[in-house]
Amino acid sequence: MAPDARGGLFDTIAGFVEPGSTVLDLGCGEGDLLEHLIRTKNVRGRGVDLSEEMILTCVSKGLSVYQGDLNEGLQDYSTAGFDYAILSRTLQVVQDPVALLREMIRVGKKVVVNFPNFGYLPVRLNLLFRGRMPVTRSLPYQWHDTPNIHLCTRKDFLVLCRDMGIRILKETALRGGGVRCGFCANALANEVCFLLEGSS
């Protein structure tokens, strides 16, 4: 995705996070989000990623990272061990999103999740008029080689949160270029970002 779009997302996440808090970034990639949060919010950040290359990149940036597989769960992390558990652009690639969300709610006092909205209008039109699985800027893969095995729409996610008893504290919807989308997010946002909390 274009860097400007990411900038909008990073700012959104940074807006959810209290200064000086502790952050666990699951699927941290090259650590850009962590660096952004350290720089803008002075967080104590930790990343998790499966890829050796990503770990190496993060280490070279001086970040604390753990090479591990999110599909193996978070059972080794202590309850409420972090102020925030963040899952950025990763929900759709994990094998069991519900189990991971439940674990994130346990490990993080608050949870930040964002994902591409499959209900985005161009996606819908793509399927409606072309009869093909949508390939867009935020979903750039063909159906057979996509890592995105659990795509959902904004609405789907709202229903899931309700069913899991997860409270939505904040939501920011973004459309192309990382611009905030204030109107009809179900169809006009290509990406949505939530701040969540367990219902306890």
Place this chain on the structure above:
Amino acid sequence: MRPRDFTFGENGDPLVLDSGKVLSPVTVRYETYGTLNPRGTNAILLLHAFSGDAHAAGRHRPDQAQPGWWDAMVGPGKPFDTNKYFIICSNVLGGCQGTTGPSSTNPATGRPYGLSFPVITIGDMVKVQVRLLDHLGISRLLAVAGGSMGGMQALEWATAHPDRVASALVLACTARLTAQGIAFNAVGRNAITSDPLWKGGDYYGGPVPARGLAIARMIGHITYLSEESMHRKFGRRLQQKEQYGFDFTDQFQVESYLEHQGDKFVERFDANSYIYISKAMDYFDLGEKHGSLNAAFRRTSAKFLLVSFSSDWLYPPAQLKEMAFSLMREGKDVSYAELTCPYGHDSFLIETERQGRLISSFLETVYGS
């Protein structure tokens, strides 16, 4: 890198061991590479594994067959970059490569210690290194680094002397050996003590228990490799034959390799050192020493890099993961990498390319901050 010796405890101030016994004098053999900067902020202590020595890199003579044990990692432009860092490596207490050990002369008797040498621990090894650093005028290390038993010493440094260690690199290591690990060490010791030439450890001046020591090394060597790496290296091939002769002159390549490793080892290692050092590894239990692993790491202030290797079944990745999570729980700065690598426990000595990239970038961030 010229080997040097430092001796302490000759006039009081002996080494007080974890067992409560005292030892003096103690000589420690060490080598250094690179230059200590004027502020003394670039010193790195390398900690060798079970059978290593102070000679970490380079060759003492041009005709020396093998360079130092971590030559691929230590030198100008290498991960432990001697253009930047001042590298120190010393032979461990109980060793036989220049530092005081069971083969050293007991000043009370004028004869080698043998089994009258006191039992030592990983903590005791570190106490000797502390004396050496005091002697060198280094109050704080940029890093302590080691694999296997070297990693145990790095852990001991970080927990026993948190104010003297800015970072710790712990590779292919564990906070305590498993029962399986202790079992292999025990079989090695049994091989030695069952050799009639061992004579209760009092064999100096006569023939050494070469067979027992060679067998101990063979067992050790099997545990350092993996099923896959042995298969790749030897398969089921015979040495110097194509077909089975169905007599006991048939030798599989892996047999001849182990024989060779055993024989080579006997030339450079002392059987009693094997016993003492392997026992020190068995005793090492970081959690037990401090009450729990979390309590041990609570004391630390170093930045940690932990690296495991997927095929290492002697020090399996799960044991390093456990340490990583313990450090995390204590809010410490730790990174953990698990390198996919077929060479078993020995990976930390063999897989130098990817490991090297991790280490050099980690050191740079520590040195830069």
